[in-house]
Amino acid sequence: MKIQTRLRILRIFSGHWKVSVAWFILFWAGRASADVAIRNIPGTLRQLRQDTAQLQLRLDSLPKLNDALQLEAYGYHGGYLPALNKLPSKPRWTLDFFFKDYFRADQVILVPAVDHRFGRVGSYGFPKRFRVLLIDDEGSETVIKEWMTEDCPDLGRYPHVLAVPEPKGNHIRIEVFRGAVEGDQEFIAIDELFGIMAAADHECDRMTASLEYEAPPYWARRYLFDHKSSLGLPLGVAADTADRKEDFATFFNEEPPGGCTIELDLGRNCLLGWVTLFPAQNSDGVKVPGFGFPADIEMEIIRESNGQRSTPQIVPRKWGMKRPGNNVVRLPASQARGRWLRITFKNLPEHNGRPTLALGEIRLYRLKEIYPVQSVSLEGFPENASAIAERLYDGHAAGKPVLFLTDWLQLIEQRRILQQKYSGNLLQIQTLEKRWKSFWMITTYTVICLLALGASGLALTSVFQRKKAVKELKWRITRDLHDDVGSSLGSISLTAGRLEEDVNDDRVKEDLADLALLAREASASLREVVWVIDQSEIRLPDLVKKLAQRAERVLTGKELKISIAASIPDQAVPLSFKRHLILFFKEVIHNCARHSCATQVRIEIAVDHDTLIVEAEDNGKGFEPDKVVDGWGLESLKKRAEELGGTMMLRAVPDLGTSVRLTIPLKSIFTNVDHRYKTSN
Structure with missing residues (x-):
C-alpha cells in the first residue's frame, strides 16, 4: 500500500x-x-x-555440530588485561605455532572456545580484532586473514576456516589487538587450532604465547593443539533407524594381562599416513564421553614379503593421553609400509564394574586415500567379540558415516x-x-x-x-394553544369586564373582577410559556421585559409606571432562576391587582453595584405586616426570595400603600443551581 x-x-x-x-x-x-x-x-x-x-x-x-561433552581441556586462555578504548598499535597477545619441517599449511582452522562451566552455549572470548600470519623460513610475513578495521564476525560455535595463500609454510602467528570485553577487562580464549595439509590435520610441534592463563584442567596453552575440541566427531547424517549401525563394544571379566590386540589386514602392503580411531557411543543411550576408549595404545605394522609375514615394526608414536572424550584420535603411522596393522589396547576403562573396550571406527589412510580393511582378527577378546568385529571398519561411528575433518x-x-x-x-x-x-x-x-x-x-x-418533528409539533401546539386558549382567555376577561359594569350586586362584581384578573394572569402566563419554548436560552434583559409585560397585562385600569435600568447585564440565567423570579413577581402583581385596591403602581427594575433590585410600590389600602393577612402569600414570597439567593423587604402602612423590594446579588443569579425548594402557586 x-x-x-x-x-x-x-x-x-x-x-x-x-x-x-x-x-x-x-x-x-x-x-x-x-x-x-x-x-x-x-x-x-x-x-x-x-x-x-x-x-x-x-x-x-x-x-x-555435535555436543562434545567437553568436561576438561577447554583450550587456551590469554588472561585478563585492562580494556582499551582505542585500538593499540602493537598486539596485546601474540601466539606462535610451529609445525614439523615437512608441513606446509593449506588451511588454518580456529575453533571458538566454549566455557562449559557457566552454561554458555555460544563462543567465549574469541578475539575481535586480530590477524593470522604465515611466517616463512626467512621471517617474512604473509597475511592469511585479518580483521583490523571491523570486528571478526561471531559464528558462535562454528569454526573459522582460513585458506593459506602461497607460499606455504610451517610457522603460523596470531596477533590479537582487541579481545572480548567484560566490564573493564579484556581477554581472549581459543579452543583449538588445526593446521591442515592435504586434507589431514597435523600435530603442532610446539607453541608459544606472549600471555597465558593456566588453570588446568580447563585452561592451558597445551590444550590449544591437543586435538580435543568442542566440535565433536566429524560424522555425517545418521541413517534410518532400521539401517543404523552399532559401534563395537566388548566387556571383559578382567583385563587381559598383556592387553588385547586388533589386527587389521589391508590385503597388500600400503604406505600408511594416519590411523584414526573414533570413540564409540554407549548402546544403552547414556552419553559417556569417550565411552570404552583405552588409556594406552601401541601399534605395530607387518609387511608381507614373498607371501610371508615379516618381523613386526613398532610404530614409535603411542597414545597415552587418557580418554579423548568425543574427539577423534589421530595417530601418525610414520610413513610405515605394511599389510597388517596390529593395535594393542591397555589400561581399559571400567563400565558397570567390568573392563570395557569400545570403538566406533578404525580408519587407515594417507593423504585422502582410504585403505579398505579386508579382514580383522582379535586376540585376548571374549569369544563373542569376533561376531561384531566388522563394526570396526564399517565406515560408521555412533550410527553415522565418518568423514574427513575438512569435508x-x-x-x-x-x-x-x-x-x-x-x-x-x-x-x-x-x-x-x-x-x-x-x-x-x-x-x-x-x-x-x-x-x-x-x-x-x-x-x-x-x-x-x-x-x-417533535419540536415542530410542540411549536405548533404551543402556537395553537396560544392563539386558541389565549383568545378565549381574552374573551373571558372582556366579557367579565362588561358584566361587571352591568350588574349592581357588589358580590357579583367582585367575582367578575376576580374572574377577569385570573383570565389576564392566565393569558400572561401562557405568553410566558410560549416565549420560554421559543428561546434556546433566557437572558436577563429579556426576562426583565417579560416581567414588565406581565405587569402591563395584569394591571389594566391602573396608572402604571415602569422603570427599567439600561445597565441590566446581558447574560443568560438558569431556568430555575427564571421560574422563581416570575412566580415571585406574579405574586406581587397579583396582590397589587386584587388586594391593594390601588389606583397607581410603580415598578422599578435596576442594578445597584452588583445587585439586581426589583421593587413594586402601590398607593393602595396597605395593611399591618405584624398581623397575618390571608391571601397575600407573604410566606411564599419570603421563601422564593431565599431560593433566589436574595432578600425581600416589605413596607406596608394602612391606607398609605405597600412596597415590596427584592434584592438579589448578581453572582447568585448567574450560578446555575438547581434549587431544591419548589412552590406550587
Missing part, C-alpha cells in the same frame, strides 16, 4: 480515534516491511514456505549458511503472517467501525428528525 494512499485513508477516518489508531498501525506496519506489498503477502508466504521446506530437506541431509567442516559451513537463510525465512514468514493477520484484523475492525458509524449516523439522523 502506497504511503500517499495510507495518509489519505488516515485523513478520511481521523474523526474516529479508534479507526485512526488502527490505520496508523497499518501505516507503520507497511513501512516496517515495505519490501512486500499487502496484496503480495499471500504469494510471498507461499513461496517462502516452499523455500523453507526445501531448506529443511537440505538441512536434514547435512551434518550438525565435514565444508558441510558444517554449508549448514551454517543455510541455517541462517532458514532462520531468516522463518522470521520473515512470522513477520508477514503477523502483518497479514493484523491487516485482516484492522480491515475487519475498520469495516465494523464503518458499519457502526453508519448505523450510528442513521440512528442519530432518525433521532434528530424525530426531535425536529
